[in-house]
Amino acid sequence: MRADRLVAALLLLQGRGRVTAAALAAELEVSVATARRDLEALSAAGIPVYPQAGRGGGWQLLGGARTDLTGLTAPEARALFLLLGPASAAAPPARAALRKLVRALPGTFRAEAAAAADAVVVDRAGWGERARDRPELDVLLDAVVGRRVVEFGYAGRGAAPARRRAEPWGLVDKDGTWYLVAGTAAGRRTFRVDRITDVTGTGEVFERPAGLDLPGVWDEVVGEIERRRSLVTASVRAPARLVPVLRDRFGRHCAVGGGPDGDGWVALEVAAHTARSVAEQLAGFGGAVDVLDPAAVRAELAALGAELVAAHGG
Incomplete structure (x- = not known):
């Protein structure tokens, strides 16, 4: 998507100071003409990106202008990539995003950030188990981000499967088991994702409750379950x-x-x-x-x- 490329281009400009359209095209895996149009779009959007002609020229941010996207300290960059590394192992788009972020960091941060990204491996399968596919998880994640109402089949413990309708507020990974925290006609409910089947969108968009604090809500859920x-x-x-x-x-x-x-x-x-x-x-x-x-x-x-x-x- 073009928005992704524009952000990546801005990160590269900030991290390197100056780039040519050809270098940007190689990094983003697009044509030189497309890279040039992206740079011109940044300039037209009011970001102080200007070309410099001649030998050693290229595009750069005027006066060392910066964005908040990579104003990171070395410890912050290391912590970020320690967190992102295990997640990127599961999804090709995440791996691609991680590579672009590494390239966009200031040169002094790149080696340590890349090492941090590869420092942790998360294996969700128990001993003797096969790795589990979670297609429902991807669909639910899209619904959470897009604020879209979903319907799905759900078999609660000791109960017959039933069709449910919910407003997905957020997803929680607790020790390898995923849970959906959602609003329903009966109020807030928590569903185990491994008991969810056949997720479908309704086409309806919902408003997330104002001031919703998902970590706080999850603490309440955990407290209720532990009391039981x-x-x-x-x-x-x-x-x-x-x-x-x-x-x-x-x-x-x-x-x-x-x-x-x-x-x-x-x-x-x-x-x-x-x-x-x-x-x-x-x-x-x-x-x-x-x-x-x-x-x-x-x-x-x-x-x-x-x-x-x-x-x-x-």
Whole structure:
């Protein structure tokens, strides 16, 4: 698109000080005539871009004029490219944009920025899994940016698939799982993208809620979900060596009561959404973890033990 080329041309002028139409054409992979027209368009738009004829001439920004696009410090450039590098690995347009940004940076920043862009690889597939295609994610991202109402099929946990209609406010990547935060007729809702199918646009455009703070909204969503995941709390005792394992198992729903007692045991509180879920997560520790209360969790552990004996005791 021409707008992309004009921005790229302006970045190159800022980063290099002076460029010829031929050099710009080579960088942007267009004809020299097209590059010259782009430079003339920048000048006509009021940007102080002027040609200089003769040997060593070219186009330059008058008086060292600058834009906000690349007024970066070296640490800012490094941080930007550390962030952009993993994202660019997934999409050819992002890779192309990253290459153009590197070329447009001041020469002293380029080597470090390029190294930062290649410094991090993000592999979303778990061990033993194939890399997952997410065609719905691309469609939803376009709808978020374009403020377009969408309809899609959605199968909630334990519910039959249904057709949904939503105003997509934003997308969130939480530990490799994508979520859509959207407005619906019933208010704000959150959908797991891997349960979304057959996304279609309605042709309608919506207005994003004024002052919407997506990170703040997501914090509220996380708080609500974590509260639902910690409705039942159990008091347990475990050897100090198992405390890191229990913390890893229960995450934020594991609280350590203090240091080891005289026998090297530590008091903890762990939580999950049901007594059965607490018991299922503790059952694998056998007698190494002592559940003090509530009685419901102890009863579920006993029931699990009985089920295992019945199934495998022979």
